[in-house]
Amino acid sequence: MQFNFDSSEPLYLQVAKQIENAIFVGSFEAGEQVPSTTEISRDFQINPATVLKGMNILVSDGLIQKKRGRGMFVLEDAQEKIRVKRKDEFFQDYILKMVIEAKSLGLNQDTVISLVERGFKQK
Structure with missing residues (x-):
């Protein structure tokens, strides 16, 4: 620690x-x-x-x-509780913000999904 x-x-x-x-x-x-x-x-x-x-x-x-x-x-079940909590935090901290930004840029859902897929391929 x-x-x-x-x-x-x-x-x-x-x-x-x-x-x-x-x-x-x-x-x-x-x-x-x-x-x-x-x-x-x-x-x-x-x-x-x-x-x-x-x-x-x-x-x-x-x-x-x-x-x-x-x-x-x-x-x-501690590890699973942490996993669920972190998934929720990921959604709140990243996904919702990404969707808001995507909408402000005029991107549709299909475009955002293709960008996410591209990101997975790069990393």
């Missing part, structure tokens, strides 16, 4: 995003324990309350579960 202490993004959100991404890419698998609040706060010199606030976001999102006296563990 790496944190940007100069970023305008709050540290607790950085904690949540870093752990979420680690779950998504499989660094923390279903049923696996994630590093404790104490470990993260000690290793990165972050206030434990800040780390806990980030982890509580993941608990609220249904990605990790607190097991009293044992720690935080990745839930079985």
Whole structure:
């Protein structure tokens, strides 16, 4: 994990995003324990309350579960929940904006689809 202490993004959100991404890419698998609040706060010199606030976001999102006296563990469907969330964000952040821009340029749906297909071929 790496944190940007100069970023305008709050540290607790950085904690949540870093752990979420680690779950998504499989660094923390279903049923696996994630590093404790104490470990993260000690290793990165972050206030434990800040780390806990980030982890509580993941608990609220249904990605990790607190097991009293044992720690935080990745839930079985966490990776799929993240995938669904990211697809929704992709649609909101990119697709809708692209459609708005395409309409402002006078492009129809078929033209946009052909441009997307061209993009897939190039990359």
